Amino acid sequence: MSLLAAIRKLWHSIAPRTRSDVEEEFRSTLDAYKEDLIRQGLPEEEARRKARIDLGQPAAQNETYRAAIGLRLFDELGGDIRYGLRALRRNPAFSAVAVLSLALGIGATTAMFSLIYAVLLHPFPYAGSDRIMNLFFIDERHPDGFGFVTLSKAQFHDLGLAAPVDSVLGFNVVELEITGGALPEDILGIYLTENAGTFFGVRPLLGRSLEPSDAENGGHPVVVLNYRFWQRHFGGDPHIIGRTLEINHASYTIIGVMPRSFAFNDFAVADVYLPASVMPVTNVSDLAYLPWIKLRPNVTRAAANSALEPIVRQIAKQHPERLPDHWHLALQPIIWTFQEDTGRTLTLLLAGVVLLLIIGCANCSILLLARGRTRRHELAIRSAIGASRWRIVRQLLVEAIVISCAGAVLGVAASYWLAKLPLLLSPDSFPAESFIRINAPILAFSVGLALLCGMLFGLVPALRLSRHDSARMLPGRQIGGVAAPAKHRWSVLIAAQVALTLLLMATAGTAIHSFLGLMRMPLGYDPANVMQVGIQFHTKDPGEWGRIQSREARMAYIEQIREKIASVPGVSTIAAGTAATPPYSGNENSFEIDGTGDREQPQARVIFVDQRYFAALRIPLLQGRIWNKDENTRGDFIAVVNQAFATRYLSSSTAFGRQLRIPGLMPRNGYEVTSGQSTAWRQVIGVVGDARNEGIDHPVVPAIYLPYTTLMPSYAQFFVRTQGDPLSYLQSIRAAIASVASDQQISTGGLAGTFTLNEAIERDPQYRSQRLFSILFGVFSAMALALALVGIFSLVAYSVAQRTTEFGVRLALGAPRAHVLWVAARIALVSAAAGIVIGLALDSFLGAVLAHWMESAFAAGSLFAAAALLALSVLLACLWPARHAIAVSPTEALRYE
């Protein structure tokens, strides 16, 4: 059945008879009565008249019918709505301002709600996603952080049998290459245990998911594609199923494409999903899966923790290196990592938009009150001819709701784009799978919001306007000289509006202030015009890997590429390194230092670079020297430390000559090679300035710089300082690398990514969240300011227009113009000033609360700047319309009397 037919059927069941049907029946009764009357001897004309007098008009009969079957309220509301729409059309300026005021508020609130819905309430497409847990443990010595427990296949099986567990998914994220094309392409793959299809319960867009049968006979070479990869690599080809994809020189059959909402895993979204059974086992660490555990329904986390702990203790006994000495289990839902930070961000933003909405509602109230003064006459007539107060209140409320619904329609349309703004500004703060769509809960939310707003801003004016005595109103239009009563309502509304606007402006000011502060913070290095170029060695190709597997060969390979890039015109300095990208650089390592053996395991960042790194990044040398070329090749016996390290660990004497050793510098997997004596004692030969290594917002932690040849992983980073924009050199750098090894591609992601150091800063979560707050609160407060000004402006303009006569009389009697101006703008000015004072008080009260949420207190400077800006704008918004009051010509004004 079509929708139209359904509506028709519903309509028929509400009112089964049509107007013409009812009228025809009544007319036949009239005729029968009329004929009776004629038979009794009345002339025809007289009989028709009497029939109508006795029985009534056929045209009015439908109304009787609808009232009798209980549709009166419905009809009256329909009438009110039509009347409301007509009133909106009659006052286009009023309507536009009122509807836009609300559209801003409702749009922003709906956008924020849909974000919250997508990110916090319903972020994952997986079946039973609220029961899926990460297997975290907490190191009791460092209880702030948490670690992942990795499992091997047999342990997996044990875990799956535990009572509270419904099912367990194992996954392993690996970097892969698509081979067989002109240039290999780096992709991210995830090996999944073959129960993935049922575990996720997500219907694939095309083909099928991984199934247990894919594990048979040692695993089938099949692959499921991520939506974005499918779009990027295959242009969204719908006939992709059954084709093959060459990954790491092996051929895989494409069996499925996941829908867009599926973006496992949220920390590193994979391009391809492969069955775990085909994972090449090269060493022990490859064997370990990360587990996702889906609990049975109604199992508490505490129960699950205590049930799983013995199993994990068993694992810890077999693999003591995977867990610290003292730990306990702490399962966490998969949303948890996002809830922590993003939840706070969204709550704050929601508070901001709710303020905006309240300001919008206050604005509409003010407009309705102001307009209401011109409608008193009309309402008095309605009331005089018998409309009850409730009827008038209802009509005014319906008009308000018509406005708010119009605002909601516009707002929901706008929210679709508004909701994307935070995702664009801070993509890493949100799960990759949350994408914004307008759905039923969100629509219900905004419709509810619209009705609520309509009630909220409509009620005060409705109650106010419906209370009057018609006798006083009716005799004529109100005579000018009478001051309007009950102005305090406007004053309250304006004061509240101004106070809330100041609150938003102060918040925005603080956010912008601290963002600017963040940007001005000294970095300790110069990111301008420096680009990191990363390369990933082809470890999966036995021939190529064999050529660079030894330490010397790899060093020569890196040096060769470095020299080629250095010869590109425009490249001024180039350095090599690993894990050396600021503002997050190095790996945490324990070290020993001579003469302080009693100190408990001191920790420092170890950053692997070559001797040119400090020049390339312009990190100043404070003491001693940097190692030379030969020392760089050897890798052992020397170290350079940063200022923070020297202050913390070497303060007792001069830094030089002190010895330190780092016992952890051993190959961690089959790809890493080390220098001959990487763990031997090293002499500190220099101290360099502090360059940010723990994010731009955190103090620099102690760091040890070592020659990169000390420990070489399967990738390398080059730091290229160029003249002008480094990205414009990308093509020539690519060509330089290709001249060394034709199939060596530049990596785009991961540790060995390619980006400018300024981009690296922009990816800092602190930078992103502060930028997000600055921009969004900036926008919110600009909107709020605009709303408040429009409200004040229209209020003054209305009241001036109403009091034309009064001003004319005042001027005629010789009142100074300045005084008349003051009279016209007085109420708005005084209430706005009160609002600013209240706002300042509110800000100092909320300052402490906000300091907790935003990690920065209100800056007094930005608060007063905001207050001054607000005061100035309010003054203008008052005086601009008020100047019409002194432009009144006394004779002109009195003519209306």
Place this chain on the structure above:
Amino acid sequence: MTKPVELPQGTLEMLILKAVSLGPLHGYGILLRIQQISGERLEILQGSFYAAIYRLERRGWIKGEWGESENNRRARFYSLTAAGTRQLKAETAKWTDMAAVVAGILAKKAGEI
């Protein structure tokens, strides 16, 4: 001619059901029949009459169908439905009971109370 009687609240609907129970009637016919049965003593407010018919039809106690009237005019004829029959029976019983009780009370003499 006897004095006209004013109809108590809510009884018009019962009278319409009664009128229709004797055979299908159009609106004007119902009006005439009620006046005829009551011996022209009932004054029916014209405005409330059709409203009552609409309400009864809405509740499903009477059913309207278009047909030909005695003088070949199209008219809407109402007949009692099964639910209407039950309703009329119940209303009649209730009314008779109440009337008997009220009449009984009013018939008491001063000494009997």
